[in-house]
Amino acid sequence: MRQKKHYGATRILITALLVLTLGLISLPELQAEYGDVVINNYSDESGMRPVVFPHWFHRIRFRCKVCHADLGFKFEAGGNDIDMLKIIDGEYCGACHNGDVAWSVENCDLCHSGKTGTATQVHESTLQKLTTPAGINRVK
Ligand code: HEC
Ligand code: HEC
Ligand code: HEC
Structure with missing residues (x-):
């Protein structure tokens, strides 16, 4: 730590x-x-692809305060203990990815889009280089 x-x-x-x-x-x-953040505290071990969080995409749409104060995201890649129960409960990503503010949690592959085995990090490349194709349609 x-x-x-x-x-x-x-x-x-x-x-x-x-x-x-x-x-x-x-x-x-x-x-x-403004790199993408790879979050992989639990994904790999749960058999899910790591999460790629496009930080810049979000930063241009919301104030820092919305996430880092109101929603309590710590300023550290992998520094938040996030799991799906919390997300479905409306915490963290789930405050917006609820089918209301943004598309909902059914779209697993849109968040779990990283290459298996990619460690938690701030990645200084484009989303394309990190992700593998999702191959599913978005569900609102
Ligand atoms: C809005 C983004 C988002 C969506 C959509 C999403 N997840 Fe996640 N999920 C996360 C994040 C962030 C974590 C924490 C990642 C980590 O630390 O490895 C996580 C963690 C997990 C974990 C490990 C922790 C736990 O709760 O057991 C599993 C399993 C998982 N997700 C499955 C799914 C499945 C299945 C779906 C689709 C039904 C899904 N996720 C959709 C963001 C998302
Ligand atoms: C939509 C939500 C959201 C917004 C808006 C947002 N962030 Fe973040 N930020 C996150 C998440 C999620 C992480 C990764 C946390 C994790 O891995 O657990 C993060 C990580 C960070 C980090 C640590 C990783 C790094 O890149 O060094 C910093 C610093 C940071 N944010 C700064 C900012 C600043 C400054 C703004 C406003 C210009 C901002 N964030 C806006 C969600 C957001
Ligand atoms: C403050 C609200 C908010 C939070 C919190 C938030 N998102 Fe988003 N996110 C959005 C919105 C709005 C969009 C755009 C939705 C659309 O295009 O329909 C989006 C889009 C995305 C996209 C697609 C980007 C693209 O290029 O189209 C991904 C991936 C994503 N979010 C992942 C996450 C993950 C993972 C988390 C948690 C770590 C998270 N988001 C937290 C609001 C949020």
Whole structure:
């Protein structure tokens, strides 16, 4: 746990430096800072593909406060103890993915879209490179 926190702090520092330097000259580098978060505390061991959370997609639609204060998401990849019971109860992702604010939990593959074995991380690539095709239709 301490190891993780330390890593997080280091990462924020590195991020700040990157934004200040690379960000001024290179847009792709800057966009990489809004990386997808892979969440895999339980998925692999439960036989589900890891969750890929497209952070940037959400950040442009909602204020940070909505998730990080009101819904209680900690600022740490994998730092929230999320499971499906909580989601179905309307916590975490389930506050919106309820068929009302956004498509509902039946769309397993839209969240569990990572490649099996991908560790929890902030990934600095596009969603496409991380995911495997879902091959299902969305259910509202
Ligand atoms: C809105 C996004 C979302 C959808 C849709 C979703 N999940 Fe999840 N699910 C998560 C997240 C986030 C976690 C936590 C991932 C982790 O830590 O590995 C999780 C964890 C799990 C876990 C492991 C923890 C537990 O509850 O046992 C299982 C199994 C699981 N999901 C199955 C499913 C199934 C089956 C469906 C479709 C009926 C589904 N999920 C749909 C986001 C989603
Ligand atoms: C729709 C919900 C949502 C919104 C809006 C949101 N976040 Fe997040 N954020 C998350 C989730 C989910 C995670 C990953 C948590 C996990 O893995 O358990 C995360 C992780 C993070 C992290 C740690 C991972 C990393 O990228 O270093 C930081 C920092 C962060 N968010 C900052 C922000 C900021 C700043 C904003 C507003 C500009 C914001 N978030 C808006 C849901 C959100
Ligand atoms: C504050 C509300 C909110 C929360 C919390 C939230 N989402 Fe979303 N999410 C949305 C909305 C709105 C959309 C767009 C739905 C649409 O296009 O119909 C979306 C879309 C998505 C998409 C599809 C992105 C795309 O490219 O189309 C994924 C994947 C996703 N969410 C996963 C998650 C996961 C995993 C969590 C929890 C870790 C989560 N979301 C939490 C509101 C939320």
